[in-house]
Amino acid sequence: MADRLSIPKTYKLAIGGAFPRSESGRTYEVVTPKGAFLANAALASRKDARDAVVAARAAFSGWAGATAYNRGQVLYRIAEVLEGRRAQFADEIRASEGATALQAAAQVDAAIDLWVWYAGWTDKFTQVAGSGNPVAGPYFNLSVPEPTGVVAIVAPQEPKGASLLGLVATVAPALVAGNTVVVVADRAHPLSAISLAEVLATSDVPGGVVNVLTGSPAEIAPWLAAHADVNALDLSGAGALDWVDLEIAAADTLKRIVSPEPGVPSRSLQRILAFTETKTVWHTKSLL
Amino acid sequence: MSFLEYAPAPESRAIVKLRPSYGLFIDGSWVDGHGEPFSTISPASEERLAEIATADEHDVDLAVAAARRAYDRTWSRLSGADRGKYLFRIARLVQERARELAVAESLDNGKPIKESRDVDVPLVAAWFFYYAGWADKLDYAGLGANPRALGVAAQVIPWNFPLMMLAWKIAPALAAGNTVVLKPAETTPLTALLFAEIVQQADLPAGVVNIVTGAGGTGQALVRHPGVDKVAFTGSTAVGREIAKTVAGTHKKVTLELGGKAANIVFDDAPIDQAIEGIVNGIFFNQGHVCCAGSRLLVQENVHAEVVDRLKQRLTTLRMGDPLDKNTDIGAINSREQLDRIRSLSDIGEQEGAERWSAPCEIPENGFWFAPTIFDNVSTSSTIAREEVFGPVLSVLTFRTPAEAIAKANNTPYGLSAGIWTDKGSKILAVADKLRAGVIWANTFNRFDPSSPFGGYKESGYGREGGRHGLAGYLKAGN
Numbered sequence: 001m002a003d004r005l006s007i008p009k010t011y012k013l014a015i016g017g018a019f020p021r022s023e024s025g026r027t028y029e030v031v032t033p034k035g036a037f038l039a040n041a042a043l044a045s046r047k048d049a050r051d052a053v054v055a056a057r058a059a060f061s062g063w064a065g066a067t068a069y070n071r072g073q074v075l076y077r078i079a080e081v082l083e084g085r086r087a088q089f090a091d092e093i094r095a096s097e098g099a100t101a102l103q104a105a106a107q108v109d110a111a112i113d114l115w116v117w118y119a120g121w122t123d124k125f126t127q128v129a130g131s132g133n134p135v136a137g138p139y140f141n142l143s144v145p146e147p148t149g150v151v152a153i154v155a156p157q158e159p160k161g162a163s164l165l166g167l168v169a170t171v172a173p174a175l176v177a178g179n180t181v182v183v184v185a186d187r188a189h190p191l192s193a194i195s196l197a198e199v200l201a202t203s204d205v206p207g208g209v210v211n212v213l214t215g216s217p218a219e220i221a222p223w224l225a226a227h228a229d230v231n232a233l234d235l236s237g238a239g240a241l242d243w244v245d246l247e248i249a250a251a252d253t254l255k256r257i258v259s260p261e262p263g264v265p266s267r268s269l270q271r272i273l274a275f276t277e278t279k280t281v282w283h284t285k286s287l288l
Numbered sequence: 289m290s291f292l293e294y295a296p297a298p299e300s301r302a303i304v305k306l307r308p309s310y311g312l313f314i315d316g317s318w319v320d321g322h323g324e325p326f327s328t329i330s331p332a333s334e335e336r337l338a339e340i341a342t343a344d345e346h347d348v349d350l351a352v353a354a355a356r357r358a359y360d361r362t363w364s365r366l367s368g369a370d371r372g373k374y375l376f377r378i379a380r381l382v383q384e385r386a387r388e389l390a391v392a393e394s395l396d397n398g399k400p401i402k403e404s405r406d407v408d409v410p411l412v413a414a415w416f417f418y419y420a421g422w423a424d425k426l427d428y429a430g431l432g433a434n435p436r437a438l439g440v441a442a443q444v445i446p447w448n449f450p451l452m453m454l455a456w457k458i459a460p461a462l463a464a465g466n467t468v469v470l471k472p473a474e475t476t477p478l479t480a481l482l483f484a485e486i487v488q489q490a491d492l493p494a495g496v497v498n499i500v501t502g503a504g505g506t507g508q509a510l511v512r513h514p515g516v517d518k519v520a521f522t523g524s525t526a527v528g529r530e531i532a533k534t535v536a537g538t539h540k541k542v543t544l545e546l547g548g549k550a551a552n553i554v555f556d557d558a559p560i561d562q563a564i565e566g567i568v569n570g571i572f573f574n575q576g577h578v579c580c581a582g583s584r585l586l587v588q589e590n591v592h593a594e595v596v597d598r599l600k601q602r603l604t605t606l607r608m609g610d611p612l613d614k615n616t617d618i619g620a621i622n623s624r625e626q627l628d629r630i631r632s633l634s635d636i637g638e639q640e641g642a643e644r645w646s647a648p649c650e651i652p653e654n655g656f657w658f659a660p661t662i663f664d665n666v667s668t669s670s671t672i673a674r675e676e677v678f679g680p681v682l683s684v685l686t687f688r689t690p691a692e693a694i695a696k697a698n699n700t701p702y703g704l705s706a707g708i709w710t711d712k713g714s715k716i717l718a719v720a721d722k723l724r725a726g727v728i729w730a731n732t733f734n735r736f737d738p739s740s741p742f743g744g745y746k747e748s749g750y751g752r753e754g755g756r757h758g759l760a761g762y763l764k765a766g767n
Contacts, residue, residue, distance in 0.1 A: 247536035280741050282728070
């Protein structure tokens with residue numbers, strides 16, 4: 001009896017909770033390290049990037065306005081759903097990165113554990129980073145961190161070990177405070193990113209909170225860096241691009257910037273706070 | 289003599305002994321600048337106060353080198369406790385010389401003496417006193433154990449609160465263990481130069497604080513200097529953008545406090561008496577030369593007429609004139625250039641259909657003056673509702689519902705500050721949550737304190753000054 005003929009997946013973009021093809025109609029070949037064909041991924045265009053920013057902006061007030069407890073549960077739910085799909089992600093990583101079964105499984109597990117770590121921060125970072133301020137006057141004064149807004153991310157572009165983990169290490173911290181995200185996936189290994197978007201779509205993450213673009217970071221990043229409705233730019237994975245030019249473009253609207261760093265960014269509270277704004281409120285106390 | 293007329297009550301200038309000319313303060317001593325010197329004048333009389341040196345690139349280089357030497361050899365080796373003691377000394381010296389500093393500030397800047405004496409200078413002392421206590425407690429700054437200083441900080445400050453901005457910059461930088469090169473604004477260098485004398489009286493090690501004067505070119509040379517590890521700037525959004533571009537791709541850490549177009553929201557259940565005072569303080573404090581000024585009054589439609597009428601009455605009682613007079617409420621516009629800008633934006637406001645009203649006041653013959661002005665029926669797209677005027681000009685807009693107030697308040701690329709006036713506490717909390725601004729004043733406005741973080745959202749800049757947050761801006765995590 002012949003082997004069952006498999007059904008390959010069409011890998012598309014993830015914008016505003018839907019999975020459209022690139023409006024440009026373009027695709028590019030995703031191949032194994034040895035050059036074998038894996039899939040045709042969407043080659044996102046400038047227009048796709050703009051659509052993604054519109055979707056992220058529309059989703060911002062809802063996600064930022066959700067309670068910290070609720071955001072924490074949604075982020076934890078992602079880990080739960082990922083856990084059930086470990087085999088799928090490991091297979092994609094093995095094929096795409098040429099990783100061993102052990103390496104692929106380890107990357108998936110690390111990514112899931114990282115989601116859980118960040119999920120637990122949603123209702124804690126405010127206490128750690130905020131303050132009650134003893135001003136010299138009859139005022140109740142406090143400072144709290146709030147989400148910056150729409151964060152554009154260039155995910156790590158590493159030859160190995162980062163196609164899922166690098167994505168999670170950059171996207172998850174931006175979501176903690178209530179930001180919404182447009183992420184440009186690892187160009188050479190985009191399968192995990194699209195599969196992750198499918199997980200997000202089934203994990204109670206509101207549409208538009210995470211928008212995933214596949215394609216060329218060198219082509220898309222300049223449009224995101226210059227986009228006036230993007231508030232912050234995470235260039236973690238942009239080390240091989242003309243990232244100084246991207247920072248210069250971002251300066252036109254004074255975006256918050258995280259500069260490139262090699263490898264997978266390590267987990268930290270600082271990564272959460274990089275996409276927050278401190279709001280200080282002075283409340284007058286009446287004179288009794 | 290009506291009850292609003294007062295006899296002149298000028299503060300004595302004798303307490304300030306200005307030298308005819310000032311050099312640069314580099315490595316603990318006064319040196320000549322190699323750029324073209326310029327005069328600093330009193331904007332209230334156009335009288336020349338002193339000749340000021342201009343630092344060229346070479347001078348800036350010397351100042352940065354001095355700061356680096358002081359950092360390597362002295363300041364970074366000092367204990368936090370000793371750094372703190374120097375800062376406490378400075379705080380006390382500021383208090384001892386408070387009146388002199390206030391008079392000098394009002395002379396050079398044009399702001400009323402009651403503001404320089406009661407707001408600016410006391411906050412300068414408070415800022416040094418607050419950060420002095422942080423110097424030996426850096427482990428609690430939020431960056432983990434043993435955080436490290438950045439090195440040499442380049443600091444460029446504006447002309448609206450000359451000495452106060454100096455304190456906001458220098459106090460946290462030194463507490464964290466950095467050394468500094470500071471450039472005051474070209475129209476208001478005097479108090480920074482008097483501060484250099486205080487640095488000498490405090491016996492601060494040479495090179496820890498360096499003051500270089502000059503115009504934009506000097507600031508540019510300082511910000512661009514490769515020997516600088518931190519750039520802190522307060523000023524316009526346009527210059528802030530240029531600085532962000534200049535430092536792109538470098539290791540320099542940046543704090544930017546830029547422009548604003550704050551909404552001051554008055555609900556119909558507000559305590560109107562206090563609100564009127566708060567609106568006046570919000571936009572006419574310091575002639576409106578305040579980045580966080582409440583320049584857009586959003587007033588609920590059903591109290592609009594009452595609020596505007598009472599505002600006009602109140603503005604009629606304000607006294608404009610000699611900044612050194614203790615009864616003066618409104619001083620001089622800081623420079624001819626700024627006056628031209630305020631005039632031109634006001635003309636545009638009128639052309640775009642807003643109703644202009646100016647307080648009836650006598651404009652002195654010399655100097656730069658602009659009467660407190662209200663524009664009513666301003667539309668959200670009007671230039672004076674969108675651009676920072678940085679002068680005593682208030683734009684009045686109306687709203688019907690809290691949602692509309694919030695939408696209008698946030699409809700700006702800026703996000704520095706906002707005000708909320710209502711007697712209903714739950715409304716304050718709900719509205720404050722939705723405003724995209726870094727500092728929100730509820731039933732008050734324009735309050736500052738060294739323990740309270742200050743800074744903007746969006747294009748009003750990034751980083752915070754004041755409090756633990758302000759300290760963290762001058763530190764990096766230890767190993």
